[in-house]
Amino acid sequence: MKVSWEVPVSAYQAGEGLLPTYQKLVREVVVPYQYRVLDDKEAAVEKSHALENLRLAARKNRGEEVAEEFYGMVFQDSDVAKWLEAAAYVLALHPDPQLEQEVDEVIALLEATQQEDGYLNSYFTVKRPDKRWTNLQEAHELYCAGHLMEAACAHYEATGKDNFLKVMEKTADCIYDQFMHRNPRGCPGHPEVELALLRLARASGNPKYRELAEHFINVRGQEPNYFQEEKKGRDWTLWGNINEAVDTDYMQATLPVREQKDAVGHAVRAVYLYTAMADSAGENGDESLKAACRTLWESITQRRMYVTGGIGSTVLGEAFTVDYDLPNDTVYAETCASIGLIFFARRMLHLEAKGEYGDVMERALYNTVLAGMELTGKRFFYCNPLEVVPGISGKAATQKHVDPQRPGWYACACCPPNVARLLSSIGSYAYSEGPDGMFVHLYLGGTVESSKGYSLSSQTEYPRQGVVNFTFRGQADTTLAFRIPAWSCNTTLTVNGEPQDLAALTKDGYAYLTRTYQDGDAIELSFDMTPFKVYASTQVPADTGKAAVQRGPLVYCAESVDNDGDVLSLAFAEEGGIREEPYEQDLLGGVVPLVVEGWRTQPVSTLYSRERPQRKPADIRLIPYYTWGNRGLGQMRVWLPET
Numbered sequence: 001m002k003v004s005w006e007v008p009v010s011a012y013q014a015g016e017g018l019l020p021t022y023q024k025l026v027r028e029v030v031v032p033y034q035y036r037v038l039d040d041k042e043a044a045v046e047k048s049h050a051l052e053n054l055r056l057a058a059r060k061n062r063g064e065e066v067a068e069e070f071y072g073m074v075f076q077d078s079d080v081a082k083w084l085e086a087a088a089y090v091l092a093l094h095p096d097p098q099l100e101q102e103v104d105e106v107i108a109l110l111e112a113t114q115q116e117d118g119y120l121n122s123y124f125t126v127k128r129p130d131k132r133w134t135n136l137q138e139a140h141e142l143y144c145a146g147h148l149m150e151a152a153c154a155h156y157e158a159t160g161k162d163n164f165l166k167v168m169e170k171t172a173d174c175i176y177d178q179f180m181h182r183n184p185r186g187c188p189g190h191p192e193v194e195l196a197l198l199r200l201a202r203a204s205g206n207p208k209y210r211e212l213a214e215h216f217i218n219v220r221g222q223e224p225n226y227f228q229e230e231k232k233g234r235d236w237t238l239w240g241n242i243n244e245a246v247d248t249d250y251m252q253a254t255l256p257v258r259e260q261k262d263a264v265g266h267a268v269r270a271v272y273l274y275t276a277m278a279d280s281a282g283e284n285g286d287e288s289l290k291a292a293c294r295t296l297w298e299s300i301t302q303r304r305m306y307v308t309g310g311i312g313s314t315v316l317g318e319a320f321t322v323d324y325d326l327p328n329d330t331v332y333a334e335t336c337a338s339i340g341l342i343f344f345a346r347r348m349l350h351l352e353a354k355g356e357y358g359d360v361m362e363r364a365l366y367n368t369v370l371a372g373m374e375l376t377g378k379r380f381f382y383c384n385p386l387e388v389v390p391g392i393s394g395k396a397a398t399q400k401h402v403d404p405q406r407p408g409w410y411a412c413a414c415c416p417p418n419v420a421r422l423l424s425s426i427g428s429y430a431y432s433e434g435p436d437g438m439f440v441h442l443y444l445g446g447t448v449e450s451s452k453g454y455s456l457s458s459q460t461e462y463p464r465q466g467v468v469n470f471t472f473r474g475q476a477d478t479t480l481a482f483r484i485p486a487w488s489c490n491t492t493l494t495v496n497g498e499p500q501d502l503a504a505l506t507k508d509g510y511a512y513l514t515r516t517y518q519d520g521d522a523i524e525l526s527f528d529m530t531p532f533k534v535y536a537s538t539q540v541p542a543d544t545g546k547a548a549v550q551r552g553p554l555v556y557c558a559e560s561v562d563n564d565g566d567v568l569s570l571a572f573a574e575e576g577g578i579r580e581e582p583y584e585q586d587l588l589g590g591v592v593p594l595v596v597e598g599w600r601t602q603p604v605s606t607l608y609s610r611e612r613p614q615r616k617p618a619d620i621r622l623i624p625y626y627t628w629g630n631r632g633l634g635q636m637r638v639w640l641p642e643t
Contacts, residue, residue: 005350005432005433005434006346006350006428006429006431006432006433007427007428007431007432007433007438007448007449007450007451008092008157008428009089009092009093009154009157009158009424009425009427009428010092010093010157010158011427011428011431011448011449011450011451012093012426012427012428012430012431012446012447012448012449013093013427013446013447013448014093014427014444014445014446015444015445015446015447015457015458015459016445016459016460016461017444017445017446017460017461017462018444018461018462018463018464019423019426019430019442019444020444020445020446021589022370022423022426023423023424023426025377026086026090026377026419026420026423026424027090027093027094027424029376029377029378030086030373030377030378030416030419030420030423031083031086031087031090031099031420031424032099033377033378034083034086034416034417034420035083035087035102037408037409037413037416038050038051038079038080038083039051039052040052042408042409044408045407045408045409046407046408046409046410046411046413047071047072048072048076048079048409048413049071049072049076050072050076050077050079050080051080051106051109052068052071053070053071053072053076053077053122053123053126054077054080054106054109054110054113054122055109056068056070056122056126057113057121057122057125057126058109058112058113060125060126060129061112061113061114061115061125062112066126069126069127070122070123070126070127072411073411073412074123074138074139074140074238075123075140075143075144075190075414076122076123077120077121077122077123077144077147077148078140078143078144078147078148078414079413079414079417080106080110081144081147081148081150081151082147082151082414082417082418082420082421083417083420083421084103084106084107084148084151084154084155084164085147085150085151085154085155085417085421086417086420086421086424086425087099087102087103088103088151088154088155088157088158088159089154089158089421089424089425090424091103091158091159092154092157092158092159093424100159103155107155107163107164107167110148110164110167111163111167113125114167114170114171117174118170118171118172118173118174118175119132119171119174120145120148120167120168120171121141121144121145123139124139124141128236131236133178133183133186134230134234134236135189135230135234135236135237135238136186136187136188136189136226136227136230137189137227137230137231137246137251138189138237138238138239139189139238140189140190142175142188142189142190142192142193143188143189143190143191143192143193145168145171145172145175145193145196146188146192146193146194146195146196146197147192147196148168148171149168149171149172149193149196149197149199149200150195150196150199151164152164152165152167152168152200152203153165153168153196153199153200153202153203154421154425156203157203165203165204168200169200169204169206172197172200172209172212175193175212176208176209176212179212179215179216180211180212180215184215184219185219185222185226185229186219186226186230187216187219187220187226187253188216189227189251190251190266190269190272191216191220191251191252191269191270191272191273191276192269192272193213193216194213194216194217194272194273194276194277194280195213195272195275195276195279195343197209197210197212197213197216198210198213198276198279198280198283201213210280210283213276213280214280214284217257217273217276217277217280217289218256218257220252220253220256220257220273221248221252221253221254221255221256221257221259221260222256225246225248225253225254226253227246227248227251227253228246228248231246247265247317249264249265250265250266250269250317250319251265251266251269252264252265252266252269252270252273257273257277257289257292258288258289258291258292259292260292260295260296261295261296261299262296262299262320262323263296263299263300263304263311263320264319264320265317265319265320266312266317266318266319267311267312267318267319267320267332267334267337267340268312268318268334268336268337268340268414270296270320270340271300271311271337271340271341271343271344272340272343274293274296274297274344275340275343275344275347277289277292277293277296278290278293278344278347278348278350278351279347279350281293281351282347282350282351290351293347293348293351294348297344297348297357300320300341301356301360303323303324304320304321304323304324304325304326305326305341305360306326306331306333306368306386307363307367307386307534307536307548307550307555307638307639308333308363308364308367308368308371308384308386308555308625308638309338309341309360309363309364309365309366309367309368309369310331310333310337310338310364310367310368310384310386311333311337311338311341312332312333312334312337313325313326313327313331313332313333314330314332315330315332315383315401318332318334318337319332323539324537324539324540324541325541326536326540326542326543327542328385328386328387328542328543328637328638328639329385329386329387329388329389329392329393329399329402330398330399330402331383331384331385331386331402332383332401333368333383333384333385333386334382334383334384334415335368335369335371335372335380335381335382335384335415335418335419336414336415336418338364338365338368338369338372338384339364339369339415339418339419339422341360341361341364342361342364342365342369342422342429345357345358345360345361345364346361346429346432346441349361349432349439349441350432352508353434353439353481353508353510354508354509354510355483355484355485355486355508355509355510356486356509358441358442358483358485358509359483359485359486359487359509361429361441361442362441362442362485362553363553363555365422365429365442366463366553366554366626367553367554367555367625367626368384369419369422369423370626371384371625371626371627371628371629372384372415372419373406373416373419374406374629374630375588375589375627375630378408379405379406379407379408380406380407380408380409380410380415380416380419381403381406381415381629382401382403382410382412382415383401383402383403385402385636386557386637386638386639387636387637387638387639388402388404388629388634388635388636388637389404389568389635390404390633390634390635404629404633405629405633406629426442426444427444427446427448429441429442430442430443430444430448431448433450433451433452436478436479436514437478437479437480437481437514438450438456438478438479438480438481439481439483439510440456440480440481440482440483441483442483443458443460443462443463443468443525444458444460444462445458445459445460445461445462446458447473450476450478452476452478453474453476454472454473454474454475454476454478454517455472455473455474456470456471456472456473456480457470457471457473458470458471459471462527462552463529463551463552463553463554464583464590464591464592465529466488466526466527466528466529466552467524467525467526467527468524468525468526468527469522469523469524470522470523470524470525471520471521471522471523472517472518472519472520472521472522472523473519473520474517474519475516475517475518475519476516476517477515477516477517478514478517479512479513479514480512480513480517480523481510481511481512481513482510482511482513482523482525483509483510484502484506484509484510484511485527485552485553486509487532487550487552487553488527488528488529488552489528489530490528491525491526491527491528492524492525492526493505493511493513493523493524493525493526494522494523494524495513495515495521495522495523496521496522497522500513527552529551529552530551531549531550531551531556531578531580531594532549532550532551532578533547533548533549533550533572533578533642534547534548534549534550534555535547536548536639542639543639545641545642546639546640546641546642547572547639547640547642548638548639548640549578549594549596549622551580551592551594551624554624554625554626555624555625555638556594556622556623556624556625556638557622557623557624557625557628557636557637557638558570558620558621558622558636558637558640559623559628559631559634559635559636560634560635560636561631561632561634562593562621562622562623563618563620563621565634565635566600566635567635567636567637567640568635568637569600569601569602569603570598570599570600570601570618570620570637570640571598571599571600571601571615571640571641571642571643572596572597572598572599572620572640572641572642572643573596573597573598573599573617573642573643574642574643576596576597576598577596577597578594578595578596578597579594579595580592580593580594581593581594581595581621587623588623588624588627588630588631589627591623591624591627592624593621593622593623594621594622594623595619595620595621595622596619596620596622597617597619597620598617598618598619598620598640599615599616599617599618599643600615600616600617600618601613601614601615602614602615602616620640625638
């Protein structure tokens with residue numbers, strides 16, 4: 001059975017459980033908070049000025065004098081776009097007159113910012129009106145346009161209003177004219193608009209946007225290299241020295257996309273590009289593009305991904321480096337990168353229904369993405385380290401980028417609204433449909449409506465426990481396909497209390513149940529939640545001789561607050577057991593702590609000594625990684641030595 005389309009965001013109504021709780025947090029706290037930040041109404045956090053930039057551009061469009069300078073990053077408009085997308089998903093599920101009014105006002109502002117030919121970008125309108133389209137390498141014009149297109153599609157799908165969609169169609173027409181006619185060799189320095197144009201083509205019914213997306217994908221990396229040629233003819237730059245050589249790897253532009261073998265360069269840009277490639281390949285049946293996507297997927301997940309689903313191991317270019325270079329303390333692992341990896345995974349699932357894609361989607365979501373936001377919904381990580389030592393992390397030259405605590409906002413605030421738009425639309429990642437039935441990729445409580453007239457409800461406390469109960473509503477001859485996570489060693493499946501032969505039903509990580517379903521049919525999946533140790537390849541220098549611990553999809557970590565103020569002296573015992581502590585509702589939003597048998601090395605008084613350090617047995621307490629950093633400043637480790 002082929003996965004052929006995603007379910008609409010509005011088709012899923014949240015129930016109980018961890019992800020529904022986060023979805024509620026986004027609706028009630030995150031989206032209102034981020035709106036205030038974007039409008040500079042939260043005095044205690046770093047200034048955004050994103051909405052004010054749009055107001056300045058609108059005034060300039062009207063011919064008014066604008067004395068105030070553009071403030072912030074060149075891509076500040078994209079923060080507004082991602083917030084609009086998140087707000088649209090919230091409205092799709094929970095009508096809210098106040099939020100709808102705020103959304104309408106921001107859309108009206110964008111419309112006022114748009115120039116007569118469709119061009120829409122506050123930075124260039126306010127600051128460099130004579131430099132449009134002259135710095136595709138750095139300037140993020142197409143990136144911002146892409147995010148606004150995604151937001152417009154989400155708004156149209158959520159509300160039925162087409163005013164925002166029309167605005168962005170006009171912008172897309174402007175881009176089409178520029179890059180299909182005037183400058184057909186140009187393509188985005190920061191890929192994103194490709195995936196957005198494909199979505200816009202579906203929402204608008206206009207195939208020329210798909211044509212433009214495919215053009216951008218195909219022209220990338222062709223010789224002579226566009227970005228090198230562009231720089232020769234350009235007299236200005238946004239970052240660095242105008243004479244610096246162009247790093248084409250950074251932009252995934254060294255080779256045509258079908259010839260690329262390794263995930264390289266800026267990690268977010270990479271996975272946005274790969275998402276578009278997979279989407280395009282699925283729509284057009286392009287086998288060469290499919291093969292390239294599979295190759296790049298393997299490069300990421302088999303050699304360049306953290307156990308938490310983080311990607312992009314270095315601060316230098318926020319980038320992939322080389323195979324197995326996965327340091328824990330200097331890691332970058334940008335939250336946006338893991339979100340992009342989830343996008344890529346979903347599109348790969350639409351190419352071929354294989355459990356490995358859902359497994360990675362789940363790993364990145366429950367670990368890096370959730371860790372990217374404080375439990376309050378008001379503080380956020382940009383980087384997601386796997387080891388933190390206060391006094392070194394965030395201060396040492398090599399670790400200045402590694403915040404040991406989540407800030408309230410950033411100068412470069414791409415991640416917070418990205419988390420909001422993903423979590424508010426999580427139902428469309430959890431489920432998808434094919435011609436013959438429905439797929440369940442992620443397990444979260446709630447109800448999903450099929451386009452075929454039936455619904456599927458689930459009750460679960462996943463991932464705190466491993467039982468998921470489904471109830472079928474309606475009547476249909478159909479197939480339900482359930483992802484069987486690779487981490488579950490012993491999974492059972494029953495239908496109306498009758499055990500099923502899981503091995504016979506399972507193909508490529510999905511269990512297919514084909515039958516005539518009756519109203520009230522009950523399906524139960526039970527996953528093995530026994531915690532286990534994880535070992536990295538011996539080719540990963542940072543993790544040699546170490547182990548991590550996982551329970552279900554959750555990776556665990558040790559924090560100093562649970563371990564007498566010090567985790568650096570701790571080591572797992574080689575044959576030591578792992579036990580589950582009782583579920584603690586009042587701890588970190590409700591978690592199952594783990595205790596691992598291990599050792600604590602006793603401190604010595606000198607920097608170096610000839611004396612062998614003494615050790616004594618110790619119980620090492622672990623919490624889910626996504627909850628770390630919510631109880632004040634302290635040490636944290638995911639990978640501990642095992643002796």
